[in-house]
Amino acid sequence: MPDQPPTAASSLPECGGRPWTRHAINVLSGDAHRSADTHLLKPLFEGLPGISVYLKDESTHPTGSLKHRLARSLFLYGICNGGIHEGTVLVEASSGSTAVSEAYFARLLGLRFIAVMPRRTSPSKIEAIARFGGECCFVDSAGEVYEVAARLAREHGGYYLDQFTYAERATDWRGNNNIAESIFRQLEGEEEAVPEWVVVSAGTGGTAATLGRFIRYRGLPTRLCVADVEGSAFYDAWRTRDRGVTAPGSRIEGIGRPRVEPSFVPGVIDHMIRVPDAASIAAAHVLSERLFRRVGGSTGTNFFALCSVAADMMREGRGGALVTMICDSGDRYADSYYDPAWLAREGIDIAPWRRAIEGFLEHGGDLALGSASPLSDTSASPLSDTN
Known part of the structure; x- marks a missing residue:
């Protein structure tokens, strides 16, 4: 039978959910405007x-x-793709x-x-998740979170935000005040406006993907470690x-994963360094003392890797600017990385690493632990090993 012409009873559908969508995007945009931008600090190290x-x-x-930037991007991604609506349960x-x-934005x-x-x-x-009204479901190992989160989303007819898949695509890596654009804009007017290296740790891989793509898109000589x-x-991948x-x-919360996440984009990375947990925590302690406030373990990882790159640069007679990130406050880890009893239970001795890092920052030279390089598993200097 041929198609019948539309009648009054078969009128075109209305945009039923659009008012809530517009409201949600306005709320998220308001948060972005209020947050303005984060600071770019320039500590001085004599060595x-x-x-x-x-x-x-x-x-x-x-x-x-x-993760505040990522969470906002994931919400916008879900809303604009039609996955998040009024009343949607988020997992x-x-x-x-x-x-x-994400609990804050929810x-x-x-x-x-x-x-x-x-x-x-x-x-x-x-406690922070609960304070924002979120609920917590606990699993015994990091590798279980994916399946349980997907199952809960299905059971509730909800939406799985899935940072590990969408982190690299939810953020516009070409600009739009992403972290890469923010860093390079803040460096304008500095003596070295284009850094030699940007150093970042990987959790989802999304931040590294944004930085690496932005650097290439803008035709910058900066390299990504x-x-x-x-x-x-x-690292092994x-x-x-x-x-x-x-x-x-x-053991360093927020970074490192038991599997290679979909958002990890190795092709934009020029060099990788594997940092021992003791070195990450020691670097967090050392940097905290110089900033007069605590930083988290992932920041310690970033800072130790930055020092490693700096050591290679000085050994080869090179100078320039290096950029890395303070990911979160160390106050979140008072019961772990800053607790001597926790460190003892985990068998982590940060004292030798602290001495090595402090000596390097004060006097330069090699960033070494005893007679061995702490980076012995990285087969070459980051200055010469590019991918």
């Missing part, structure tokens, strides 16, 4: 002549971490900081939020070109 160090302080976001797999930020929009996290997530992050931690799959690599998982 690093010719090296300018810049720290992008992402801990000053309303939810206290780098995320997280090691804590992303979930804190509360702004009046949406229920459930975070699936490892049991060993820091108590302060769990990604720091990875013990128990993470990223980058080194072997095998995305099937797995690992037990990381």
